[in-house]
Amino acid sequence: MIGRVKKLFNTVFLIEIGKGLALTLRTMLKPAVTRQYPREKRKPFAGSRGLHAMRRDDSGQKERCIGCGLCEAVCPADAITVITAEGPDHEKIVSSYELNLLRCVFCGFCIDACPVSAIQMTPEFELACTSRKDAFYTKERLVKIGDKYMGGKG
Amino acid sequence: MAVTETEQKTVQKELTLNMGPQHPSTHGVLRLVLDLQGETVVGVDPRPGYLHRGIEKLMEYRTYHQIIPITDRLEYISCMNNNLGYVVAVEKLASISVPERAQFIRTLTAELGRLSAHLVWLGTHALDIGAMTVCLYALRERELLLDLFEMATGARQTVSYARIGGVRNDLPRDFFDKCYEFVDLFPKRLTEYDTLIRENRIWLRRTKGIGVMTAEDAVNYGLTGGTLRGSGVDYDLRKAEPYAAYDKVDFDVPLGKNGDVYDRYIVRLEEMRQSNRIIRQCLDKMQPGPVMTDDPRYAVPEKTQVMQNMESLAHQFVLMSKWAPMPKGEVYSATEAPKGELGFYIVSDGSGKPYRIKIRAPSYVNLSAFPKMVTGHMMADVVACIGTIDIVLGECDR
């Protein structure tokens, strides 16, 4: 009986709807959680997996990559192409390192695979570009990004 | 019932309506061919496949290790659970033991993943039915979860976190503070969602008695997850066949009674509360220790060791270029993903690449009950029923 009266009361006075609206009102008074993205930027957390970068070797003269090709082997999206050649002293040189960001899935496996920690990921996430060509990151571009995020150190 | 002649003509004329694949409430690219009589649905034919990417075939051409990022793209709002389901299957195939800390981390992240999936479900489900505010609130909390994911794994969505034999990395120190903060906050937020819709008369009208599946039907249709438990069948793989650290934590499996849309809502909401409990227990119980198996056959060597000793270098090369030769055989392993039983059936020919992987996708199986649920209801209830079986087409079509 009491339950039925209560139910009638609730029905007539729109109690549950009132409760909901009250919650909405309370939330309205709290500061907004929405971020106004291009103007307000969130700082990515440490270790965030963004754009790749190439570190320099200990001499600081050239890239650290030694051309083992493990990143290429482990990449599940076939985004990396490493082409190596023989240098003047029979050493292995990396003639071309190309990262195709159009294919990259940012799984970070290349970073895990690199035996000399040459390739790294930066928290850089704004990767939009206006031509497909810009999505191909060569060795030189990657080293530049490395300089920007890792101060060019080995 | 007596009807006039003109009415009879109108009513008896059946209309075939094509809903989707581009329709916001089909939760992706599901196409439904509806047979309508007036506003009543008399038949429905779901036509999935618009998001088919050949994932199972792709897997055959990748090493066991390389498959992990592909599983991210199954049910892309709970990547943690897909990663886990896959690696658990591989570990069963190769009898790999996983250290306890990794097990707790996996349980913790899987439950975070469940929360993130359920929040998307709640938000979109309520939005479909007309309650817009819930969606905004749910996504607000999901943002916190994504932050946690980013701290733990470096990625917000496609996390690729679990590894065969462990997890990618240990959780960073500040993760724990943030996570405690979250588990303290979240139950309050759950109450807020409830305040908005649990007793709301429109919500009740739209959900009570809609899409009823009896317990028997639910079992016969092979339903799993919240869709099954809404009908009152007590079946949860976390209890039935515990994996990761689920046997070390305490939680309840919420059940519904009527098997309608409303009960499934109650079940999933309560599941979130239980997930929160599990997360708190994991945080409390976790002991320091390794997060990767000590079996050198499957453990990717420590980065610092790779260029220090020959053994590690050889292991790094073999694992990264062709993965370990796995034991020959077949294995089926299932985990409780947010949508239900996510099973991986792996056939191994002894190489580093699987011969065949079949994915038992819960969304796909659950979708099969959709015609049963919706037939006889009104056109407007179609969206409520899609929402309640909680499908993600990435997993359904694979």
Added chain:
Amino acid sequence: MTEQSKLITAVIDGKQVTVAAGTMILKAAESIGITIPVFCYHPRLTISGSCRMCLVEIEGGSKPVTACSTELAAGVVVYTNTPTVLEARREIMENLLINHPLDCPVCDKGGECLLQDHAYDWGPGASRFTERKRLFRKPIPLSDRILLDRERCILCTRCVRFCDEISDHRELAILEMGGNSEIAVAPDRAFDSQFSGNTVELCPVGALTSTSFRFKARPWEMARLPGICPFCGCGCSIDIHTRSGNIMRFMARENPAVDDGWLCDRGRYGFDLSGGSERLTKPLVRKQGRLVAVSWKEAIATAVEKLRRAVSQYGPGAVGGIGSAWSSSEENDLLQRLIRESLESHNVDCSLTDDGRPAALALAEGLGTFTFNDIDRADSILMIGADPSRYQPILDLRLKKAVITRRTPIFTLASTDGEMARYARESLRYRAGSEESLLRLLTAAVKKEKRYDSFESDLRAGGLSREAIDRGLERAGLGPRTVVLVNASLLTDDVRVYLVKELVAAMGAGASTGLLFDSANGFGARTAGAVPGYLPGLRPIDRGMSGPEMVVAAERSTLKALYILNREHHDSAAVARARRGAELLICHALFLDEASGSGDIVFPAASVFEKQGTFTNTAGLAQSTAPVLNPPGEARPESTVIEEIMERLKQ
């Protein structure tokens, strides 16, 4: 070594195995699917037993034994996976890895390296070694083609054994002792063997690398496609490794009927010949004296029109076609059909400089029946004018194998110095040009005829004596199971063919004859009918002009049109001579050089790796190849072009 087929039974890992007595444990285990890891063992080399990786336990034995060098005894029980065995393997691996440099990232072998795989499968997983590793200057060149990195070497001696046993050039040796041991070129020797590339393939680690492949590609990046080596008459089976449309390397693919799993350097490193950036990519047609790139449609229409006009104006006899002993049988067949069926001429040959007919006659007469495996079984071998070391290197390995393992007597008769003379029981030199009298004399000697006086002048001219030949025949013990190897290019006229036939017949019924062609498809071009007087299948037909005759006729302008297949393998001077008088010269060419540039219509051809085709090797084994690359630009396989021309000529 016992050769009795006595069978014994033993147990390996709980599985019963029955093998011939004298079988090593390793082979017996392999026969029932149990793999035992090895480094130094190689099925085609002698057993060295030096790496100790294959240790297994025998029940009741005092300590583990090497599976590669221990004969399986009847009734013994062998275990390959006991804790002792695994421990032994771990320790071997640990020892091998102590001095192994951390080179995997810059080592070509990475990804297909036995050491890497075994370290993964059987190694201890972590290193206890903290001292400095052994250091060497690296890499050092062993030859122009091969570099040695001594730090990586595990001293399995596979390369040394190959040079000692298979190529028998004995250039490599181990210098120094103990921890200082190193592989090196033997003092005062050069590593210039034509089989040196095999050592790189044999090397289980990355110690030997070939300069042509260094740092080019990783094994996992390359597609591997089976192919047939197109660089001599042997037709060895190869695996062609390609990466993004380029051939990276050739590897041997074992074919017991041909190559025994070895390759010569000419084949292994020959693939660069077909590459190059200056390939012809568009059809060229001469207009107002200059070659102009045109569409295929136009080029073919021009060819059809000009061929038709040549036939109608000068008659079919004024048209000729030159196939090629380096082109596939299908292409040669199409060419002879174009000439014989579509243009109704009989002027077909496969070379501009030699008459292809006598060798075809020899084949038709039933010579050329030998197989490579006949060499393994032969009682004795007679070689006439043949120099397989230079022209059929893999056959050379076969012959050495016969001499080394079975002491098969060889009798060589040659006009030039050849390596085989060193292995021959008896070797004689004759003066080039006296082959006919040589054959007569040999036949007489085999038949033990006394009437050799009549050849006396010939003998003197040839620099031979009957006594020498008699002695050779006696020492070589020629008889019914003799293999007679004749250089096909000696067969310049029909008389010689019949002389060879008579000689073989005199040997007895079991003798087999090999015609040694130095071209990839010398055999096939003839059986495909690209020779005067023979249709495919060596069915006789009216004889037209031979290649050299066509050149002369063209020079004199009696032959008006010449169609040349595979220009790269024809003599440039002959093409130039033919050009002088011919009105129409059509050729298929890979490159634009002086000879192809003198043509009126030049079709860009596909290289042998870019098209399908069947090649018959010098032992009559027909093998098909599939394309592994795409032709560059608009280049098309010759067969499709000839087919189209034939189709248009019909209309």
